[in-house]
Amino acid sequence: MYETSYSRAKDAADAAKQMKAADDGAYLSGGMTLLPTMKQRLAAPSDLIDLTHIKDMDAINVTRKDVTIGAAATHGSVATHAKLMKVCPSLCALASHIGDPHVRNRGTIGGSIANNDPAADYPSAMLALDATIVTNKRKVKADRFFTGMFETSLKEGEFVKAVTFTAPKRGAYAKFPNPASRYAMAGVYVADHGKGAVRVGVTGASQGGVYRAKDMEKALANDFSADAIADCKVDTDDMLEDIHATAPYRANLVKVMAKKAVNKAAE
Amino acid sequence: MGLEGIGARVLRKEDKRFLTGAGRYTDDHKVAGMHYAAFVRSPHAHAKIKKINIKAASAMPGVAGIFNGKELTGDGIGNIICGWMVHSKDGSPMNMGAWSALATEYVRYVGDAVAIVIAETLEQARAAAEAVDVDYKVLKAVVSVSDAIGDKAPQIHPEAKNNIIYDWEIGDEAATDAAFANAANIVEMDVRNNRLAPNPMEPRSALAQYDAAEDHFTLHTTSQNPHVARLVLSAFYQVAPENKLRVIAPDVGGGFGAKIFIYPEEIVCLWAAKKARVAAVKWTADRSEAFVTDAHGRDHVSTAKMAFDANNRITGFKVDTLANLGAYMSLFSSSVPTYLYATLLSGQYNIPNIHANVRAIYTNTVPVDAYRGAGRPEASYLIERMLTASARQLGVDPAELRRTNFVQEFPHQTPVIMCYDAGDFGVSLDAAMAASDYANFEKRRKKSEKNGMLRGIGMSCYIEACGIAPSAAVGSLGAGVGLWESAEVRVNPVGTVEVLTGSHSHGQGHETTFAQLITDRFGLPKENIQIVHGDTDKVQFGMGTYGSRSGAVGMSAIEKALDKVETKAKKIAAHMLEASEGDIEIKDGEVMVKGTDKKLLWHEICLGAYTAHNLPEGMEPGLKEGAFYDPANFTFPAGCYICEVEVDPQTGTTKIEQFVAADDFGKIINPMIVEGQVHGGLTQGIGQAMMENAVYDDDGQLLSASYMDYCMPRADDVPSFQVSATETLSPSNPLGIKGCGEAGAIGAPPAVINAITDAIGHENLTMPASPQNVWTALNMAEAAE
Numbered sequence A: 001m002y003e004t005s006y007s008r009a010k011d012a013a014d015a016a017k018q019m020k021a022a023d024d025g026a027y028l029s030g031g032m033t034l035l036p037t038m039k040q041r042l043a044a045p046s047d048l049i050d051l052t053h054i055k056d057m058d059a060i061n062v063t064r065k066d067v068t069i070g071a072a073a074t075h076g077s078v079a080t081h082a083k084l085m086k087v088c089p090s091l092c093a094l095a096s097h098i099g100d101p102h103v104r105n106r107g108t109i110g111g112s113i114a115n116n117d118p119a120a121d122y123p124s125a126m127l128a129l130d131a132t133i134v135t136n137k138r139k140v141k142a143d144r145f146f147t148g149m150f151e152t153s154l155k156e157g158e159f160v161k162a163v164t165f166t167a168p169k170r171g172a173y174a175k176f177p178n179p180a181s182r183y184a185m186a187g188v189y190v191a192d193h194g195k196g197a198v199r200v201g202v203t204g205a206s207q208g209g210v211y212r213a214k215d216m217e218k219a220l221a222n223d224f225s226a227d228a229i230a231d232c233k234v235d236t237d238d239m240l241e242d243i244h245a246t247a248p249y250r251a252n253l254v255k256v257m258a259k260k261a262v263n264k265a266a267e
Numbered sequence B: 001m002g003l004e005g006i007g008a009r010v011l012r013k014e015d016k017r018f019l020t021g022a023g024r025y026t027d028d029h030k031v032a033g034m035h036y037a038a039f040v041r042s043p044h045a046h047a048k049i050k051k052i053n054i055k056a057a058s059a060m061p062g063v064a065g066i067f068n069g070k071e072l073t074g075d076g077i078g079n080i081i082c083g084w085m086v087h088s089k090d091g092s093p094m095n096m097g098a099w100s101a102l103a104t105e106y107v108r109y110v111g112d113a114v115a116i117v118i119a120e121t122l123e124q125a126r127a128a129a130e131a132v133d134v135d136y137k138v139l140k141a142v143v144s145v146s147d148a149i150g151d152k153a154p155q156i157h158p159e160a161k162n163n164i165i166y167d168w169e170i171g172d173e174a175a176t177d178a179a180f181a182n183a184a185n186i187v188e189m190d191v192r193n194n195r196l197a198p199n200p201m202e203p204r205s206a207l208a209q210y211d212a213a214e215d216h217f218t219l220h221t222t223s224q225n226p227h228v229a230r231l232v233l234s235a236f237y238q239v240a241p242e243n244k245l246r247v248i249a250p251d252v253g254g255g256f257g258a259k260i261f262i263y264p265e266e267i268v269c270l271w272a273a274k275k276a277r278v279a280a281v282k283w284t285a286d287r288s289e290a291f292v293t294d295a296h297g298r299d300h301v302s303t304a305k306m307a308f309d310a311n312n313r314i315t316g317f318k319v320d321t322l323a324n325l326g327a328y329m330s331l332f333s334s335s336v337p338t339y340l341y342a343t344l345l346s347g348q349y350n351i352p353n354i355h356a357n358v359r360a361i362y363t364n365t366v367p368v369d370a371y372r373g374a375g376r377p378e379a380s381y382l383i384e385r386m387l388t389a390s391a392r393q394l395g396v397d398p399a400e401l402r403r404t405n406f407v408q409e410f411p412h413q414t415p416v417i418m419c420y421d422a423g424d425f426g427v428s429l430d431a432a433m434a435a436s437d438y439a440n441f442e443k444r445r446k447k448s449e450k451n452g453m454l455r456g457i458g459m460s461c462y463i464e465a466c467g468i469a470p471s472a473a474v475g476s477l478g479a480g481v482g483l484w485e486s487a488e489v490r491v492n493p494v495g496t497v498e499v500l501t502g503s504h505s506h507g508q509g510h511e512t513t514f515a516q517l518i519t520d521r522f523g524l525p526k527e528n529i530q531i532v533h534g535d536t537d538k539v540q541f542g543m544g545t546y547g548s549r550s551g552a553v554g555m556s557a558i559e560k561a562l563d564k565v566e567t568k569a570k571k572i573a574a575h576m577l578e579a580s581e582g583d584i585e586i587k588d589g590e591v592m593v594k595g596t597d598k599k600l601l602w603h604e605i606c607l608g609a610y611t612a613h614n615l616p617e618g619m620e621p622g623l624k625e626g627a628f629y630d631p632a633n634f635t636f637p638a639g640c641y642i643c644e645v646e647v648d649p650q651t652g653t654t655k656i657e658q659f660v661a662a663d664d665f666g667k668i669i670n671p672m673i674v675e676g677q678v679h680g681g682l683t684q685g686i687g688q689a690m691m692e693n694a695v696y697d698d699d700g701q702l703l704s705a706s707y708m709d710y711c712m713p714r715a716d717d718v719p720s721f722q723v724s725a726t727e728t729l730s731p732s733n734p735l736g737i738k739g740c741g742e743a744g745a746i747g748a749p750p751a752v753i754n755a756i757t758d759a760i761g762h763e764n765l766t767m768p769a770s771p772q773n774v775w776t777a778l779n780m781a782e783a784a785e
């Protein structure tokens, strides 16, 4: 690791101020992505500005079906939050399968969506849940937040404060883990918001990063069953290819996971 | 056996320190004035070094020295050797290219060391290493054996035309061809044995100390065989004469073969410590470095065919193998795909005619050498897949085809050197079939089918050769060393015992098992026994631990030394008790005259040996004996593994429903430790079969260079193993031990793959059977229909 300075932001304004003052600063949350990258000398920020000690940054609030999750909420706290479990158990289940206990006790939802790893789990949920990303500057819909692999619409110095969404009528996430890293090789989040509004978020699979499977959404709007998506096509040309999965195999996994998620949600 | 003697499940003494973080590994050792090393490594798989500019790096804070390959060879440090000479079938010696510990003119794989940087802190060393500017002319690289032997392939070493190191054969080709000409049935198969990265939990490390006053070196290192390291470092690399070099392998966190070899880093750290005039240099690999510098394992491509007569008896077996040895010949690399592989191609079967041709090939990849099993997994994978595929083709049950061909009488001379001395293969097969409820498999298959799942069952009847090895025998085959072992048993005046052994424990539990021999012999509690290993200043000499040899060879040496100690102790006791030597019995810490109440305590005899006030006429004082043991033959552990799987055809995911192991390891000293070895070996075998794969791209970049892409098996990837033991004693050593360290890794892969091919209904599946590969195999079959 290269030398770096570390400091804790007192509040949102302080964080932005520190970032502005830094030569080449980076926000730090759980550090589960950033620190390994720094240890491998692939990233060398001059300053690390820790967001996780800002007041209420890790709070999770559930009022009837309205959910707000602070950016610094760890995967572990999302996985086990009692009220959230009642209104949106599928998100708790998703969080409970990220990484291992160490990762879940450090890694945060804010860090995960800001990083927008094409194999990360949360981004698919944000799309399917039609979430709003609250930053220190504005509110932005998930549909406009994720702009490509490792890319978001966050501007310089901007950071995620929280995510908000209304819990769906029913939903489920099905993940096929990469055998080595256990990140998603294909992960599909299906959310039925009622009145024919179904959203399907797909992660791990596409060269464009997380995306919505709109044809599946349409099919499920009419008939919320695994059979309904049997004829939906997953475009092979669009799929990622690596040593673990060819494009046709990934396309197949997207379909199989989508069916699995629908079945789970319909249970 | 007693509570702590031979056959007892004694808990591991060493685990207290390992499990409480109190183990002391090489990297835990620190000395005053210690500096740190970082290596400048090639980012290219094949390139010519045009220029190395160290100006900026030298000026960086803390830097004490930066040295390159020309300086190394200029100081007379020798090239890295290969310790086993293999001749091609035309009689010519192997075509070995030079390997300098730091590259001089060319780099030949990604990770090849180009320079060492020594600095006061690790961060300084790494920063300066990054600042070393190496100007390369990038050359075309080749990574696969089939490409490497082509005429258009880049030439990696001038010595090896078409990158062929040797073209070797074993067995009678004419007789084998004749068997095929007369065969009733012939079964053919192409088999790939995937390349593996060894991944011991502790990465390699070296702490090289130079004492200028004494002109003496001390090396702490992660070695499975510190004496061999010292011998090679002094005799071949000219780092220092043996009497000026002490090598210590302290606690070592796993080796699996990868820590047998003497690597560039150890050589360079020793040399550079003196050259930079620093007290000591420490280097510890990080995980990324380990992936591209620890010798890899396996990587064979073979075609094979088997001939059968009308009664399904095997009449011939013919094999052609290309073995990837990587960019340089590592210490025992030449022996792995020849004498450790092709000599076991007879399996458990009576095969009258075998011929194998092996070509060893240079590629622009990490050197390949012994890895848990070393050659024997490649052999058993080939034979056991062949047997199962043949059974399917011939329309007989795989168990019956094996039984028809089992070797039944011992000794049995195979056509490929090995002479099996003992075994009972049918007993292991019966035990495994009973434990797996093989008879009712079809019922379980139907049940899976109802749930849309594919179920399969597969077996493997492996045999391997351990306890390497009779020195004269391996010498005649080209080995540069003898493969005996030594032991010294020191009984202290108060009756406690130190055993100095040339075996080396890097996780195997020798401190416990070896002590059981002493407990069994004299009835001493394990707390009174110390096993000393891993230090060339303490232990006389030793060949180290690999090839499952510490039991069969290392413990046999201890037994021999114990015989001598017992004889002397009895002589002293007979003298002190005024009885005849033949009537003395040593038991439970007491020395008594049989049939009388005359006795002394063990420590009274020991004290007597050292006070020497009342010893028999002419006897030397003291109670300390040494022995060297050279085995009479290899040992032949064998057994039967049965694996049952369920495959999800939608995703290609395979779940192991049950895994049964019935092993014959000969005499077992500590069943708990043996079971642990089997569990570990099976997990590694399952890892190879379903998960692990070291993959290079065409430019020679290792794609699976971290745990993000290299899939290590985890606890939830393996089932709860059903392990059992049958016993035929090895006649070649005093304890009857055969060895258990590698069996799991040798026998498991074919059992797993035979189960999966049973489930998917055809043989067209390569290792590892990852979800993608299984799904592809299923869909290929569908597309073909």
Ligand SMILES: Cc1cc2nc3c(=O)[nH]c(=O)nc-3n(C[C@H](O)[C@H](O)[C@H](O)COP(=O)(O)OP(=O)(O)OC[C@H]3O[C@@H](n4cnc5c(N)ncnc54)[C@H](O)[C@@H]3O)c2cc1C
Pocket (backbone or CB within 6 Å): A026, A027, A028, A029, A030, A031, A032, A033, A034, A035, A051, A071, A097, A098, A099, A100, A103, A106, A107, A108, A109, A110, A111, A112, A114, A115, A117, A119, A120, A121, A122, A154, A158, A159, A160, A161, A181, A182, A183, A184
């Ligand atoms: C072994 C392991 C296994 C894992 N497995 C999975 C898995 O299965 N699925 C999965 O989804 N993830 C997985 N992860 C990643 C994990 O979920 C991380 O938590 C996540 O990628 C990043 O979150 P973090 O809080 O650690 O962010 P950090 O590492 O602190 O930061 C990541 C990036 O986001 C930026 N950042 C951090 N917080 C904010 C913010 N509030 N606003 C704007 N930018 C910010 C940082 O500057 C940095 O660029 C795994 C990680 C590890 C180490």
